[in-house]
Amino acid sequence: MDDDGIVVELGARWRAGDATLVLEAIHAAADGGVPLTLVHRGAGGRSLLLAASAEWPRLTCREVVRDTHAAFRPRPERWAHHRLLPAGRPMGPTGIAISGGLGGLGLALAARLGAAGHRLWLLDRRPVSGLALADQHRLAAVARATRVVVHQSDVTKAVPDSPFPVTALVHAAGELELHPLRDIGAGRLERLAPAKAAALRTLVRALAPGGLRSVVVFGSAESRRPHPLFGGYALANELVRLEAARLRRKHRGVRLVTAEWSLWSDVGMAGPSAGAAAAAGFATVPPDWGAQAAELLLDAGNSVPGELVLGGPQPTPDRPLAAIAGVAGSSVARDGRSVDRLVALCRPVRGGRHRVAGGRGTVVRAVVDGRAVATWTSPVHDWADRRPG
Ligand SMILES: NC(=O)c1ccc[n+]([C@@H]2O[C@H](COP(=O)([O-])OP(=O)(O)OC[C@H]3O[C@@H](n4cnc5c(N)ncnc54)[C@H](OP(=O)(O)O)[C@@H]3O)[C@@H](O)[C@H]2O)c1
Known part of the structure; x- marks a missing residue:
């Protein structure tokens, strides 16, 4: 426990004993009414915090991923074609x-x-x-x-x-x-x-x-x-x-x-x-x-x-x-109408605000062109009028 509540730290991969550690931390945070922070370098555990938040609505959880593991680096800002x-x-x-x-x-x-x-x-x-x-x-x-x-x-x-x-x-x-x-x-x-x-x-x-x-x-x-x-x-x-x-x-x-x-x-x-x-x-x-x-x-x-x-x-x-966007806010589109829905999901709505697809401040946008979808995943503030390159 520290000033920020309970902090539990895991490594680069999930190890025996980690489930016990995180579960005990969830119980302690829920019982003590304090926030819980999970810090790791790739081990994971975010889903368990989300499940805990669903179970204890007043529990505040945070995941901090130390940025040493390639899978957790921000996704490169580039178009992906599918x-x-x-x-x-x-x-x-x-x-x-x-x-x-x-x-x-x-x-x-x-x-x-x-x-x-x-x-x-x-x-x-x-x-x-x-x-x-x-x-x-x-x-x-x-x-x-x-x-x-x-x-x-x-x-x-x-x-x-x-x-x-x-x-x-x-x-x-x-x-x-x-x-x-x-x-x-x-x-x-x-x-x-x-x-x-x-x-x-x-x-x-x-x-x-x-x-x-x-x-x-x-x-x-x-x-x-x-x-x-x-x-x-x-x-x-x-x-x-x-x-x-x-x-x-x-x-x-x-x-x-x-x-x-x-x-x-x-x-x-x-x-x-x-x-x-x-x-x-x-x-x-x-x-x-x-x-x-x-x-x-x-x-x-x-x-x-x-x-x-x-x-x-x-x-x-x-x-x-049909197609598929990447990690955050993915969707499947199988015909013209569902592709339209996918694109609509990714478009900014009135006043320049756009829908945030998935957590972690990322947004997925899609551009549909004939038989292909190009998606762009980037931080939410980066809504430029880009076209697939
Ligand atoms: N059904 C869905 O809606 C759905 C949705 C999302 C994801 N999935 C995923 O899709 C996969 C298949 O789901 P399902 O609905 O077909 O499930 P299922 O009908 O329960 O079939 C899973 C089969 O895997 C066997 N199995 C489990 N662990 C094993 C192991 N260590 N070694 C060998 N066999 C093992 C099970 O045997 P036992 O009977 O002995 O356990 C069972 O025969 C699962 O991984 C599931 O998480 C399913």
Whole structure:
């Protein structure tokens, strides 16, 4: 505790014990009615503070990122160009690994990728016999269309030898547990928080030497703005996003994209509640469209930013996939109208004020030109009348 309340300091990466430290600091700040500051050099933890603020509305939290870590330096002020539609032919048949491949999203993706002729290696903690009958039938249908190998394995620990050369990976293994931060035990948070990031590290380390070229990490929009009860889940997804950024720098030949989804409807961990959430106004991801988007993101021939938040304007499977702005205030636009909405979001409103997309004083603007979107991310005060260069 100091004059500014409670300060907790972490390092450049999330370590064992950090969850306990931050959780204790949150409790102490909430109980003592004092502000909480998290200082780190890349470890993360912002999502947990946001979840705590949702739970204790009077709690004041602040994150200070010491600027020694490349991922946290201000983004360069330059235009990023993203194609709205995949250019040219889809990627040719290849070997694709899906961690969490027997989960709701994994199976939806396997069906799409299998139909396109890719060989599939599904890695999951669940045994096939543990699947609901309908999912067993789904899996059998995929296996009739292409070669499918299933391995029961906990990918946080080790990855078995691949049954064929694997050039692409979808990391969808993850778990959802909902707990108020008031009640979550430090031990549980210590286990939940780093698991998804550890699994990504293990998978990339195992597959990179064998020719891995493209990775799509299934993250969650909760990592940006967690709802109450989602603190542990949000932190796991923040940490996997940060891990992907580290691995991107380490493995220059591997294209890593973190796709942070809102809820998928009908399938997966949110399937039962997605209908109600959509009715309440949440953007939900129809599985057909989500699988299509994931397939496009996996194709290293398509130009996309490293981190995407996928949700926003309601997508539907019959509209073509369009584009994507970068980290702060991302959105997905799939047709003329949703592109207009994306651009409108980024335009200054009356009197020269503009909408701040995301925190940290950044604004994302988009200029749409034919089949491409160019985005510009910069500090909020920098609203010049720029054109894509
Ligand atoms: N569904 C959504 O709306 C949504 C939205 C945003 C992000 N996501 C992300 O997308 C991914 C897939 O979600 P989903 O809805 O398909 O979830 P799901 O139906 O629960 O499937 C996830 C699968 O991953 C397995 N798994 C978890 N940890 C593992 C590990 N260490 N090693 C091997 N397998 C492991 C699970 O096995 P167990 O049953 O043993 O746990 C489960 O079979 C998750 O990472 C999730 O965070 C989902």
